[in-house]
Amino acid sequence: MxxxxxxxxxxxxxxxxxxxxxxxxxxxxxxxxxxxxxxxxxxxxxxxxxxxxxxxxxxxxxxxxxxxxxxxxxxxxxxxxxxxxxxxxxxxxxxxxxxxxxxxxxxxxxxxxxxxxxxxxxxxxxxxxxxxxxSWAQGQVVTFYSGKGGSGRSLIASTLAQTIGLDSNASVLLVDLNLQYGGLETILKIDSSRNIFDLDPVLNELNDNHIRSVTAVEASSQIEVLPSPRNAEIAEQITEDHVQRLLRTARLYYDYILVDLPTEMTTLSYTVLEESDYIFYVMIPNMLSMSVFRTVLDLFSKLGIDPNDRLQMVLNRISRDTEISHKDVNRHFLFPVIANLRDDSKKIQQLINQGNLVRNSRKERGISFFARDVQKLAGWLLKQQNSQTV
Ligand SMILES: Nc1ncnc2c1ncn2[C@@H]1O[C@H](COP(=O)(O)OP(=O)(O)OP(=O)(O)O)[C@@H](O)[C@H]1O
Ligand SMILES: [Mg+2]
The missing domain is CATH 3.40.50.2300 (Response regulator)
Known part of the structure; x- marks a missing residue:
């Protein structure tokens, strides 16, 4: 038998x-x-x-x-x-x-x-x-997406990456897939000419050494950043295969892989969304953004991207003048709102203009309201991971 x-x-x-x-x-x-x-x-x-x-x-x-x-x-x-x-x-x-x-x-x-x-x-x-x-190889892919530009994806992704790097033992890889124009290198003051396309010759045998050879380390938080090529010609040569292999390999070596996506829906964005454990949909709560979000959900449904159980809403630039409250958003959409990040224009603008980072050290004093709210978001994410492994 x-x-x-x-x-x-x-x-x-x-x-x-x-x-x-x-x-x-x-x-x-x-x-x-x-x-x-x-x-x-x-x-x-x-x-x-x-x-x-x-x-x-x-x-x-x-x-x-x-x-x-x-x-x-x-x-x-x-x-x-x-x-x-x-x-x-x-x-x-x-x-x-x-x-x-x-x-x-x-x-x-x-x-x-x-x-x-x-x-x-x-x-x-x-x-x-x-x-x-x-329990190895369970790195989580967290993607920052929005159908509307300028909603804060790059600022939130980079600040969250720094916060996890500073306040926990988890390892972080932050990937900028705004291939034409980038963005993260400016916020994090990173100067590197290496990019995802440099992995092309080794794609079939990709390992952590290869990934490390193209990332830059942000000194204060020790997170690794894979910056955008910021070059349209290179951008055109990057395929789903590059992105998929990068993410799947990165899961073996990093606890969190944070991906900053552009607004356009391309095959690359589709691939990343499909690979994601969490899709953080970043939205400035107003009527226009809500209507864009509905269009995004329609498109997800047409493309077969299932947002259930993995799309979370991150509300940004909250202030006294915010048109629509957390409760209103909840009434319109079934997805959980996991963060309300305050608008802190004065401080953030000042930091960026002076060439400073949003976060600089552990237990730092006088951080912006925004950075404090991002700490709560980091707490939420780290808690998910713990509850999964128990
Ligand atoms: N909570 C906030 N408080 C203050 N300023 C903010 C906040 N969130 C975002 N900003 C500012 O808004 C602008 C747009 O943010 P960011 O570049 O992160 O958005 P994005 O979604 O990545 O935009 P893009 O579509 O250009 O990639 C930046 O100048 C950023 O500093
Ligand atoms: Mg951006």
């Missing part, structure tokens, strides 16, 4: 996939083959116990590991690759793989590894150990 465990074979090579299937079929009658592009759509439905993840020759499957562990946390993944590279092996382990097999020679060890996996699934302590490994 065969084993009860469900085995899912993920491979883009039909011949090899059949070969793997024939190797496991006798012992594991419940088996199935899918391609790597189907993982995101199918993994929850198939709910495998063991995943044989075969990496295509051109391309990388490491980024799928965090997905699999997030969607089916009890499953054990055996990573099969033709590339023997110590850094990649380390990454595969960090990303929570149960084991790694180097093809073609180690295929004969598949039976052994499967037996061990079945044992591990059966023993509770092994499961706990696996769960501990899986």
């Amino acid at each position: 065969g084993a009860q465990e469900k085995v899912l074979i993920v491979s883009d090579d039909a011949t090899l996939a059949e070969d793997f299937r024939s190797k496991v079929a006798a012992e594991f009658p419940q088996n199935q083959v899918i391609e790597s592009s189907e993982v995101r759509r199918e993994i929850v439905r198939l709910k495998p116990d063991i995943v044989l993840l075969h990496e295509p020759k051109e391309g990388t499957s490491i980024q799928l590991l965090p997905y699999i562990s997030k969607e089916v946390p009890d499953a054990l993944t055996i990573f099969m690759t033709e590339r023997r590279d110590p850094i990649r092996t380390r990454d595969v382990n960090r990303a929570g793989a149960f084991d790694i097999l180097f093809l073609p020679d180690e295929i004969h060890a598949l039976d052994d590894v499967l037996t061990q996996a079945v044992k591990a699934l059966k023993s509770k302590s092994a499961q706990e150990a696996a769960a501990a490994t899986f």
Whole structure:
């Protein structure tokens, strides 16, 4: 009698996939083959116990590991690759793989590894150990979006990144995807000519060293910033693949990946929104912004971007003259309002004009009202993470 465990074979090579299937079929009658592009759509439905993840020759499957562990946390993944590279092996382990097999020679060890996996699934302590490994690679992608320009995305994203960097132990990567004009480099006084497109030659084997080689560190908060190329020609060459691989790899190494998106809906923005754990919709509460937000929600629905459970509203530039209250916003939209950031024009303008940052050190005195409100927002975000891991 065969084993009860469900085995899912993920491979883009039909011949090899059949070969793997024939190797496991006798012992594991419940088996199935899918391609790597189907993982995101199918993994929850198939709910495998063991995943044989075969990496295509051109391309990388490491980024799928965090997905699999997030969607089916009890499953054990055996990573099969033709590339023997110590850094990649380390990454595969960090990303929570149960084991790694180097093809073609180690295929004969598949039976052994499967037996061990079945044992591990059966023993509770092994499961706990696996769960501990899986808690790696759970970096959260938080995207700042708005259908209306000038609503404060860049200022909020950069201040939140600094606040997390200063007030917690979490690591932060802040990414500026306003590829033509940028913005974050001015707010954070960053001078760097490296950008996301410099990752192009290493995209298939992307790791933390590559990412660090293109980021700049903001000195006071130690956050890493990936600035915009601020160049239309380079911007045109950046594809969804660059963005998707960057985000998926970054999840392995950073606790929070904050992304500042432009207002236009492009395939890049779509990709980022789809990858996001949180979509912080930034809005200055007035009639026009509410109507734009409705249009954005229509567009999300047409494009198949599901905002439920992950879109939060961040209200900005709140003052005595604010047209529409938090309560009014709540009446019109079902999404939670998680922040009311006060308008502090005088102070913020003064800081930026004098070449200062919004935040400069831990426990800093006399920070702006705005920065204090962002501290509360950081508290909200950090609390979500804690409640997820408990
Ligand atoms: N709460 C606030 N108090 C004071 N000034 C603010 C506040 N929020 C944003 N601003 C100012 O409003 C302007 C627009 O903010 P920011 O550039 O962050 O918006 P954005 O949404 O990124 O805009 P863009 O569409 O140009 O990318 C900036 O000058 C910023 O300093
Ligand atoms: Mg901006």
